[in-house]
Amino acid sequence: MQLTILGCHSATPRIDTNPTSQVLQIKNHMFLIDCGEGTQVQLRKAKIKFNRIKHIFISHLHGDHYFGLVGLISTFRLLTRETDLHIYGPKGLKEVITLQMKLAESWTNYKLIFHELTSTKSELIFEDDKVEVHTIPLDHRVYTNGFLFKEKPGERKLDMNAILNNDIDVAYYRKLKQGADVVDNNGELIKNSELTKAPAPVKSYAFCSDTAYNPSIVPIIKDADVLYHEATFLEKHAHLAPKTKHSTAKEAAEIAKLANAKSLILGHYSTRYNDYEDFREEASSVFDNVLLSKDGKSFDFDDLRS
């Protein structure tokens, strides 16, 4: 599981700071999360193959989180994409994208499938055999969701020594991986736990931007391996946070602590700050494992655990 930050700054794109966009590589998926202006160029810089993106998750309809989407959709068309593209985001997104396609008289030759979100409760919005994605209702000036990406537990691993010692027929291997007990060649029942080992532990990633300090999300993101939480302000500007429905670095850390997250990545820095180390420092007073996002930086979730 790997997260690449394409942009982690709030508000306006500038020469060296890009608005929010991330790519999460999880199992065989390449999920794009938010898509500020310039995301397609950031994807090229990060050498991410456009065709691998099949699902795009948009948190909310402020421009710094989605103004790059219509351009990316057009570019996919120009690159003669054929693969379906699923877009998850607030109601209204479909209207604004289709209006622009209509005005350009340029429809996609691939299938564009919108999954418009309106619920204010966490819901399962994507699931296959390996991964599930849930919304995280956030508290911002417009309807906003974070997203929780969770690996599903894999199959149990065969303990080949125990299997050979117990003379288990190869026909049972599939059932064993699925957790069933089996009988040996003498007709004796052998417990699954004696023949298999636990699957690799599953990982999860919670993306929370933009939001005011909102402890009601804690049960949803509980025990997340990695929590990305917006930290638009430092505590010295704490008075601006509730007004703009953003968080401070300290508040982000408090959420990480309450949720028992393993790592916290900060981002969505206000353009008023130059030194992002201040964000790490402030959050570290509350929570141990604080990391700073940076445009172009990748986080490997295995490295974060060690």
Added chain:
Amino acid sequence: MQLTILGCHSATPRIDTNPTSQVLQIKNHMFLIDCGEGTQVQLRKAKIKFNRIKHIFISHLHGDHYFGLVGLISTFRLLTRETDLHIYGPKGLKEVITLQMKLAESWTNYKLIFHELTSTKSELIFEDDKVEVHTIPLDHRVYTNGFLFKEKPGERKLDMNAILNNDIDVAYYRKLKQGADVVDNNGELIKNSELTKAPAPVKSYAFCSDTAYNPSIVPIIKDADVLYHEATFLEKHAHLAPKTKHSTAKEAAEIAKLANAKSLILGHYSTRYNDYEDFREEASSVFDNVLLSKDGKSFDFDDLRS
């Protein structure tokens, strides 16, 4: 009069190639012409003060000519702009911009004035005491206009030697500048041409992107000092030009020749080409003074004349 190319490439923005956008400095105006994705960052790179832009001209509603507009409008808001902003472009532009503002619940605190264009004939769309702007109806896949920017003739210049020799009262200077004949202190009529010199010659700039080869625009752009004409293709791909309603470098040069333009700037290069010198070479076989646009490059119209 100075033209700065912010982007001059067709279709998709890439790491080093930006879609169409230009800034024309003419008299006291800073006109933005087209606004592809990433234009606001290109404006920063060119160190152009955002507040000086009061008029934006959009040729057509293909994404590579306007997807950067909504972001620029938002950024103006975040920068607490107060100055009115006039936007000239095809019908539909207002709807798409206001829909996005509505979804973001973010209205501008400055006045946003749309001038939607629908005419298929050239029309005067802006005029003040120094400058006028006319549309140039182009032939593209959707409704498209180029724009002709023209300086108005200034006042005549006083010939101070002649004025002092003829003993002309200072009260007449204003009338002289406006071209009137005057009487000297002896009551004798003296012709204006004996006391003044012609004003500085006026300049004009014609922007023509995107369009198929379309000689019907020639009377509109006749004698333009500088003609920017799209050259998406080279002649070796001439078969693609009518199909996509674009032009080749040679066709652009033919328009420049027919219009008796003084200089021709080529741009809107297809991404299939690497060496843009081929465009200059091809166009130069038809027209003498061919220049290549390049992202970030400025053209001073006085230098072009010499």
